[in-house]
Amino acid sequence: MSAYGFDTLAIHAGARPDPATGARQTPIYQTTAYVFRDADHAAALFNLQEVGFIYSRLTNPTVSVLQERIATLEGGVGAVCCSSGHAAQIMALFPLMRPGCNVVASTRLYGGTYTQLTHTIRRFGWEAKFVDLDDLAALEAAIDGNTRAVFCESIANPGGYVTDIPAVAEVTRRAGVPLIVDNTSATPWLCRPLEQGADLVVHSTTKYLTGNGTVTGGCIVDSGKFDWSASGKFPSLSEPEVAYHGLRFHETFGPMAFTFHGIAVGLRDLGMTMAPTTAFQTLLGIETLSLRMERHVQNAEKVAAWLEARPEVEFVTYAGLPSSPYHDRAKRLYSKGAGALFTFALRGGYEACVRFVDAVELFSHVANLGDARSLIIHSASTTHRQLTPEQQIASGAAPNVVRLSIGIENVDDLIADLEQALVKAVG
Template sequence: MSDEISQGFDTLQVHAGAQPDPATGARQTPIYQTTAYVFRDADHAAALFNLQEVGYIYSRLTNPTVSALAERICALEGGAGAVCCSSGHAAQIMALFPLMGPGCNIVVSTRLYGGTVTQFSQTIKRFGWSATFVDFDDLDAVRAAVDDDTRAIFCESIANPGGYITDLDAIGSLSAELGLPLIVDNTSATPYLCNPIKHGATLVVHSTTKYLTGNGTVTGGCIVDSGKFDWSASGKFPSLSEPEPAYHGLTFHEALGPMAYTFHSIAVGLRDLGMTMNPQAAHYTLMGIETLSLRMEKHVANAVKIANWLEGDSRIERVTYAGLSSSPYHDRVERICPRGAGALFTIAVKGGYEACVKLVDSLKLFSHVANLGDARSLIIHSASTTHRQLSPEQQKAAGADPDVVRLSIGIEDPEDLMRDLDQALDAATA
């Protein structure tokens, strides 16, 4: 890892985590399509199961293709360790799993993807966990929401759907003051645009399904640990700071230091939750990441051009892109996302809900899908799809009002995209 730290992003996105295959010399990381691995002998097997030696046991836990992907994302984020899993939603549960227990809560931003709002407001209750939703622009409200049972603070770097940029410096400082880990979903920004760990994040989660893969082929998730949080300081994280019965009393933080969280997530989280990434998905994502910086530069350039054009269009009520000089969050771009404000934003269409539906149905180049971050441009009416399960108040807080559509700007020719939007807006507002 020491050599990788000194390398540039473009080098790491191609080389990190990958070596020529020792058996064949294959330069691209092979798809290790296997469930299990032969032990050298009985002592070797025992050492692996006791966490005394690092290696491969069973592909629910670790797999060479998946491990290569975890190492690459970890290097790009500047973390100590990483674990890949089956989806972005799985990554969020996996991220919380070592931290939480019945009766514990998390404090989360109101500006989150609709599926995350549902997961945190409804689903985690089944584990005895709860979430308090707060406007993260109000630091006093965030502080007031924290109590003795709070175990983490959660936000998105660039929020889906509205492209809102969280002030990670302020939230990171507050989390450190409160002695709580900050978990940042960096899916919309990617490590090319934002490095949450530099701003105080303890854990970074990704839906690798999106920009990291970049081609809409496979689902996946990843959790990156900064390795900087003291899990033993407060007594609030016994899974990491106290003896683990399933490992003969091993205390993960005491024994493994900065890698405690990562090893726990593999040895306990993947072992018992089974949210495993398959090796073919890891392979697709490894190939996608090789061009991440090139794609993100084009995504951002296209988004800036199209957002500026839409802002001046009489058929549009408003555009919520932080890359616009008119955005109230424009001053955060240089500090938090110095390479650009991403390629995700919303537009409010004059004519309301019905006009949004007509717009979506009239587009030819934009694909109407429940995804973002593809090389191709995508659109969705969040209020009737991804955020449909939320209350009107929750939709408004998340930036998914009924008169709003979300655009994920791809890497096509921007003139073609604007022509497509132009004809669809004519049809929608006629």
């Protein structure tokens, strides 16, 4: 099916008429368990000798359709869906890391991800190093013998910073470690990191893929190209797995090793399962992904240009603007646009930002992005509140900055709302 165009795949990939009823839309398989044909069938499933459904913590038919659809749109060999974007990040690192290992991460990350990598993963005995990925020499120097992955966002939240994925991937390829790219803000409609050299892609499917603010979910997509056995650094994938009688995932499943491990071990033991109703809502959202993203980008370009011309605004970080230092990179790597997420700085600092957020009427003040609705938040007082001022600035969430996620409404209405809020906030 991968020979079809993106719009066609967004509707059809993974989905087939229900064999029992002929239902054209993917059903919600709201079930906990599945009846085995006989004892031999059950044994084969539990031994990973046959692919099928055992228990919905591991696999579910509705979720399986979503996994195939996202993997197809990203150009991967397989995917594992889970309960949230944060769950997807832990699930992506889980097969790679051991106590004493580290991940090298971009300094430009969502605040919750920064906290997860700075504090939470230490409880597993893992560590994180943070590097400005525009400095490739610093990235190369940060990777050491205990590094097991490099992590970044394709279009970074909150500032809309555009990562040069091919350049970063060249460094990770030489170092022999996988590159994990969070593609939530770009979606595969704007960027396919696996084609640019990434090895794994993660998503918060909560955002643009679902697009309607109804459910939370996450996904990990595997390129199938990384050699997990080459260095001996990834024993979970290359060495015998005791729980499966010595089975070696990479040897047995080849390009699908990471995907099978994510289900057979990750979901089995971590239990970060996606609900079938969540998968159904996300499948519905993906059907209109290309239509929505086109409008998201069109609106963002107009709003960003309007804001940049306002005297109350110090700067706008949108990479789609010619004034952005990342404009040329965005045009080279993201041919359909620079997304719909960006920040702008208000004259008047922190207090003016708070007044502005309180003054908008059409924009929704929520801790989310990628909705059909336009959203606003002051990151320094919310999503990035736990960071130091220096960390806030490095991640693009300085105290004088407001983040916008531009929706698909009438753009003139959005601009009118911003204009009246600017008057109230700054005068």
